[in-house]
Amino acid sequence: MKKIIGLAGSMKKHHSSSEYLLSVALEAAAEQGVQTELLRLNDYNILPCDGCGNCMNGKHCHLLKDPEDQLTELYDKLKEADGFVFASPVYALSLPAVWKNWIDRCEPCSDEDLDFEYYNYDRVAGVKGKAFTGKVAGQIVVAAGPGHEWALASLMPCFTAIKLSMIASAGISLIEYDGQPGIRKRSWSKPIEEAEEAKMMARAVGMRVASSLGFSYFDLPGQSGAGQGQGSGGQDPMEQDPMEQSREHGMQADPWSAFTVQNVKDEEIALGELAAERPRIFVIGDQQASVRCGPLLEQLEQQFGGKAACALIARVGQLPHFITHEFVKEKTGQTVPGFELYYDWEDKLASRCSLAPGQPAILVGRSREEWRLFAVDEAEGREIGRVVDYLDEVVV
Template sequence: MQKKILGIAGSPRKAATYESLQVALEGAQTLCADELNVELVSFKGKKIAPCNHCNACKRNGGRCVVDDDMTPLYESLVEADSFIFASPVYAMNMTPQLSAFFSRMRALHDRDGGKLRNKLATAIAVGGRRNGGQELAISNIVHACLTRGIVYIGGEPGFYSGAMVWSGDKGKDVLSFDEEAGNSLRSLGRRLAYWTLLIAAGKSLVGEGEVQMSKYMF
């Protein structure tokens, strides 16, 4: 059965971040295309409100009562084995849209002990300047993943926490502007693909019992 890597382009536009994510997903498929299925979701045109902690999801089995463009994404999150979260840098952070998306994942914690627990993820940050806050944006994505029970996978030496792209505000021409970006993005995609398949093989041996550990937590 194929494993699924879901790419989330957390930008309200379809430019450098979208292109960077495409390259990373292509890199993932070069590892073992027959075993992997990739999908890319763009936030362009989508309206995703932040969680307001009304706690309705805790009372009704994990169903969020806010009905917007996040609603159809819940099952995509559940179905995926791994994620690549990509964001342009806004004020030294991920976009407000991606932050709202992470906050709304809270509803999945109340489904069967946590529907996102032990899934894998990595991240891409695209900055208009060479040192425009990419590491800080990725750091916040890492911690957002940890709050949702997602296991974070870093990159190779030289881009330890994830792929950091310098766009120079060139839009879709980002790879011709930042010549190193393509290599780091493809390598990051392959690394996540490797761990996705490795964890899947391990689960076939030990089963899903560890997922239920959440019931012992307070």
């Protein structure tokens, strides 16, 4: 069952308006058959980042080892979620400091985040962490008066940087429903449970997040596949024969021969030429998929090794100027020792194949005319099954 975690960011222990509305949002999500859980950001002691820079250099955040620090505890919970609803009050026309404190610490969340990915631009641009990337979120912000509009926008660049799709935002001024004792004793004060418009907005956010689980607006098709992407109503480009795609796009037959990858000896190699020598099985994966690529390769090697050559094509996106190809090669080589390794610099092949970030794929071919591409998605077992069926047919 899919899960949504609601993260409440009020500093109040009781009578929090934003937390109440969060519970309303989660209730609406639960009605759609989603499991929900509400966490309070303030229940976790998250030590402030002291700017040591370890995480920027591929080292562990020293604060994670501090027994007082509970970032890992929160992060491990958030990893369980397929989507999030964030709820917060407005403080000084923005969000309370706990949010910023948490966001500042999201960079070195876990060992998993510290693999060879840290050179990636995405990882230096803002908030990081695999707990969020590719997932959806909604946000609810409650003010007494002005500021919900700025507060809603304040974390957006960070969420965008980690490719968390913010798909619903609700901001509202609710002074007469405020939980402060000073307001609750006024004659015009009302209980938050009666804030019908706010509850409708909160429900809408919860429902929208629930109905969008699995969606990501960052999974756009590559340039050459524009208009063919998931959600366009057309055939999934991953399901389509690359030869068929090339015909649709008016390209020459044998599109694969146009793509070169680079081996560890710095040689540029045309994919078509590679397959002409021997049947080939390539696992294509980026840094996010790297954890799954090794086991996949091993599985394919066990089944087809000897009959076909199994290798990894590591997708490498745009690199910041201070990261060299040599550095990437050294780090990547450690992830799949013993396997042939090729590099798809600047993601050219992957974007040609419309591979979403973090989505491993398997490219198989006995000859340059016969390349077939299989996406390895959530239904991993089924997809691998299809690859194996195909290989049984063509390789044996």
